Amino acid sequence: MKSTLTRPDLRTTALLKDLLPSLREAKVSGNRDLEITGIEYDSRKVREGNLFVAIKGEKTDGHLYIAQVLKRGAAAVVCQLPRDSLPREEGGISAPGGVAHILVPDTREALAMLSAAFYSHPQKDLEVFGITGTNGKTTTAFLLKSILEGAGERVGLLTTVGYSWGEESIVATHTTPESKDLQEILWKMNGAGVTKVAMEVSSHSLEMKRTCGVDFRGAVFTNLTQDHLDFHKDMDSYFKAKLKLFEGLEASSFAVLNSDDPRSMEILKVLQVRHLTYGLKGSSQISASEIKLSHQGTSFVLSTPKWKEKVNLQLLGEFNIYNALAAAGVACSLDYPGEQIVFGLGFLKNVPGRAERVDCGQVFTVLVDYAHTPEALRGIIKLARSVCKRRIITVFGCGGDRDRAKRPLMGKIASELSDLTIVTSDNPRSEDPKRIMADILKGIPAGREVLKIPDRKEAIRKGLGLAKEGDGVIIAGKGHEDYQLVGDQINRFSDKEIAENFLR
Numbered sequence: 001m002k003s004t005l006t007r008p009d010l011r012t013t014a015l016l017k018d019l020l021p022s023l024r025e026a027k028v029s030g031n032r033d034l035e036i037t038g039i040e041y042d043s044r045k046v047r048e049g050n051l052f053v054a055i056k057g058e059k060t061d062g063h064l065y066i067a068q069v070l071k072r073g074a075a076a077v078v079c080q081l082p083r084d085s086l087p088r089e090e091g092g093i094s095a096p097g098g099v100a101h102i103l104v105p106d107t108r109e110a111l112a113m114l115s116a117a118f119y120s121h122p123q124k125d126l127e128v129f130g131i132t133g134t135n136g137k138t139t140t141a142f143l144l145k146s147i148l149e150g151a152g153e154r155v156g157l158l159t160t161v162g163y164s165w166g167e168e169s170i171v172a173t174h175t176t177p178e179s180k181d182l183q184e185i186l187w188k189m190n191g192a193g194v195t196k197v198a199m200e201v202s203s204h205s206l207e208m209k210r211t212c213g214v215d216f217r218g219a220v221f222t223n224l225t226q227d228h229l230d231f232h233k234d235m236d237s238y239f240k241a242k243l244k245l246f247e248g249l250e251a252s253s254f255a256v257l258n259s260d261d262p263r264s265m266e267i268l269k270v271l272q273v274r275h276l277t278y279g280l281k282g283s284s285q286i287s288a289s290e291i292k293l294s295h296q297g298t299s300f301v302l303s304t305p306k307w308k309e310k311v312n313l314q315l316l317g318e319f320n321i322y323n324a325l326a327a328a329g330v331a332c333s334l335d336y337p338g339e340q341i342v343f344g345l346g347f348l349k350n351v352p353g354r355a356e357r358v359d360c361g362q363v364f365t366v367l368v369d370y371a372h373t374p375e376a377l378r379g380i381i382k383l384a385r386s387v388c389k390r391r392i393i394t395v396f397g398c399g400g401d402r403d404r405a406k407r408p409l410m411g412k413i414a415s416e417l418s419d420l421t422i423v424t425s426d427n428p429r430s431e432d433p434k435r436i437m438a439d440i441l442k443g444i445p446a447g448r449e450v451l452k453i454p455d456r457k458e459a460i461r462k463g464l465g466l467a468k469e470g471d472g473v474i475i476a477g478k479g480h481e482d483y484q485l486v487g488d489q490i491n492r493f494s495d496k497e498i499a500e501n502f503l504r
Contacts, residue, residue, distance in 0.1 A: 353479025370479025
């Protein structure tokens with residue numbers, strides 16, 4: 001369903017001259033009184049009267065398509081030049097008749113700031129909570145949403161699983177949307193009466209300035225383990241990207257940090273806002289004790305600086321205690337009472353593709369999980385081991401065109417913690433699935449029981465077919481995804497559906 005826009009000042013057009021003040025160091029040529037009917041960064045979507053922002057993407061450069069967008073009727077074009085190359089004279093930029101041409105030092109930043117201005121700065125009436133880290137972002141966001149909705153708030157959700165508010169839902173193309181899409185979604189949320197937004201903030205989005213123009217009310221750091229080194233190259237660069245979320249917090253904001261992760265100490269060195277820490281191992285302000293894990297859920301006593309309450313989570317595993325503590329930390333920072341926090345944590349039944357149980361009456365446990373990093377895979381196998389009496393069978397693969405260094409690490413973890421490992425394909429993209437599997441197998445010690453089945457559907461069926469009473473089968477890597485990326489093809493594929501069809 002489409003959201004109902006209730007605020008009269010939510011606009012769908014704007015004058016170019018009203019958007020330009022949002023830019024820095026911009027050089028403008030052409031008519032500033034043009035009516036802008038929309039902002040686009042994808043040349044294929046440009047329509048009459050649009051402002052096109054040329055950004056360099058992973059596969060191509062928007063500057064190559066300027067002639068195309070002009071034919072489509074673009075009213076204005078934003079291009080990027082190095083700072084020292086910006087023309088000094090007003091007449092130094094050539095612009096076709098009737099088209100405004102804008103040069104800026106950074107078109108990604110310009111896209112974000114122009115989009116915020118075009119959509120009337122929708123975040124000014126929203127409290128946005130950004131959650132960053134390697135693992136746990138999605139579940140923490142769902143738990144925070146559950147707490148806030150239990151307290152009567154209208155909550156928007158921006159996660160890897162999808163973007164949603166009220167009855168509206170959009171399939172996620174990125175964990176964090178591109179800046180123009182983000183501002184448009186916040187605009188729609190605002191018009192639908194949303195007051196608070198729980199949002200995953202990826203390292204890619206911070207590096208690519210997708211969140212520029214968003215003033216976060218609060219920020220959460222879950223943890224940092226190896227991932228995305230194909231993009232960031234090393235762990236320090238990966239962490240510095242995450243750090244940008246905390247460096248940009250306003251004085252009135254707050255932070256919630258996992259004190260069991262050593263990187264939190266580095267965040268504290270730059271943090272200029274109030275904060276709460278959470279954890280299980282050392283001294284922290286938000287903690288858990290009297291922990292009980294079972295195949296039905298997790299219970300613990302939640303301790304905060306002001307109160308203690310027992311929590312009964314429907315979610316499984318120790319790592320979900322961390323996620324619950326993180327969400328509770330945000331709610332405590334907002335001064336929600338303990339009973340509301342405990343209710344919200346316990347109300348959430350599951351998160352799609354996150355330790356999600358597949359129950360068709362079988363005599364063994366089946367868990368579908370998004371685990372695609374070494375630590376996440378370790379966590380889901382340890383969870384299964386804690387609730388299953390007999391063997392653990394792990395079915396997993398690794399994504400193509402992504403960090404190759406983590407593949408043998410994941411193979412080692414799976415083989416050491418599982419009784420049987422079935423190595424298969426994930427989203428191979430442009431890579432040969434057999435090459436990806438070979439990288440995984442390099443980490444598996446000789447003598448470990450392992451099967452190699454490239455066809456993921458057959459691998460899942462094999463794992464389920466071998467399971468007996470009391471066993472646990474983990475299907476890891478894709479979680480909530482309902483597709484498989486093979487070359488340039490997007491094929492319908494759901495781990496959960498395949499498991500259900502086999503079990504039935």
